Amino acid sequence: MTATATQPTNLAALRAPQEASMPAVRAGFFDLQSFELMQRIAKGFASSTLVPREYQNNVANCMIALNLAQRINGDPLMVMQNLVIVHGRPTWSSQYLIATANMCGRFTAIRFEFFGDRGADTWGCRGWAIEKSTGEKLVGADITIGIAKEEGWYSKNGSKWKSIPQQMLMYRAGSWWVRAYAPELSMGLMTADEAEDTFDLVQGTDGKLAVDLSALRDDPAGEHGEHPQIEERQPVTIPQQTAAPAAERVDAETGELIDRNAQQQSGDSPGFADAHAAVRSGDYDLARDLARGLPDAQRQQIEAAIANLDDGARQQQDAPARGRARQQRGQGGLGLD
Structure with missing residues (x-):
């Protein structure tokens, strides 16, 4: 009876799939099983309509987004939703970068404090948070309207610094705080609003952001300072000296x-x-x-x-032959044989 009772258990163990005994595989790039798993996950995201257009039917972009999600321990879908492609380069949205720092567990939530006179160039904002392991207050760099004007952010075409300056001050102060105290979260990438302040961006009908190259070539007078005066000079032709032919x-x-x-x-x-x-x-x-x-x-x-x-x-x-001929003629004249 005992043998009969244990037989089904043994048969069930024999029928168990072989995958159950295999070691766990983590998606990655540097071994075959990890790479195949990464591709399978990326194909699933690429076939979805919930991801942004940059990732739809694009397995390579999905794989890069999955790799970034692994590095920052973030959700892949949230990374794709907040990883904005600007001029072929990935950038983060400022609110996602701040949220990532708040959820990493190393700091308290980032807080903002304003200073200066509202509406003046001295009006600014700084971010701060408490490091949980040490209790130290970490204060970020000061961002003011004056800095935005000096850096050219304020005068860019379509800039939001004129319409929502308070929100832009907090976004910029928060992204700079993360870049200073938790650079591993940003992975060295700019934020989308920083890219917009660096280049003149135009959003197309497909939702993609593109750079207006004419804005990079043309600088209206007075926007970035006066242009230096360029003196036009006519080319000078130097006559080529011809050497006199040498006598042979x-x-x-x-x-x-x-x-x-x-x-x-x-x-x-x-x-x-x-x-x-x-x-x-x-x-x-x-x-x-x-x-x-x-x-x-x-x-x-x-x-x-x-x-x-x-x-x-x-x-x-010919000289020896002529000499012998003369010698023979001389001997003949003398009667010498």
């Missing part, structure tokens, strides 16, 4: 060039100097090859030098 003077006995102008010209033309050296060494074939790429005047000088040396060599070869 060759030593009749040695075949060397003895004209000074020719020597100066050879110093200006390495090809001519090489051809001249080949003539002196007796390599006439090499000298002729180098002379083909030289100007006519220099080529003629090399050819003349080769011809003179050839004549001299033939004369030296």
Whole structure:
């Protein structure tokens, strides 16, 4: 009876799927199983209509968003909803960055305090929070309307600094606080409103933000200071000095060039100097090859030098024969056999 009672349990164990005994796999990029799991999750998000258009039918963008969610321990859908693509670069929304710092558990919720006269350039805001592990009050940088004007945020086309300055002061103070005390949460990315203040953005019909490149090229007078006066000058043409042709003077006995102008010209033309050296060494074939790429005047000088040396060599070869002929004639005249 005991064996019969335990048999179903053993059969159920044998029928259990093999996946139950496999180790848990975490989505990632650096091993096969993790990468396949990441792709399967990304395909699910890419086929959904609840994600922004930048992620619909785009598995690669979904995988990058999943990786960022893992790094900050955030929800993937919330990351996709708040990761705004501006000019091909991901940016965070300011409210999501502040919310991430509030939920990380290391600090109390970020609070804001205003100072200065409302509506004046001195009106500003700073963020602060208490670090739970030490009890220290962490105070962020001061953001004022004057800073917004000096940095050019206030005068940008479509800027919200004129319509909702209080909200923009809190957003900017909060994002700067996170960047100062919890940079691992922002991952080095800008916020969407910072990108809008840096570039003139235009929102298209598809909801995407694009940069107006003409705004980057054109700077209206007075917006970023006066333009420096540029003096227009006409190009100056410098006449090219043409060297006088060198006289072709060759030593009749040695075949060397003895004209000074020719020597100066050879110093200006390495090809001519090489051809001249080949003539002196007796390599006439090499000298002729180098002379083909030289100007006519220099080529003629090399050819003349080769011809003179050839004549001299033939004369030296013929000299013994002529001497023997004269000697034989002299002996014949003297009656010598």
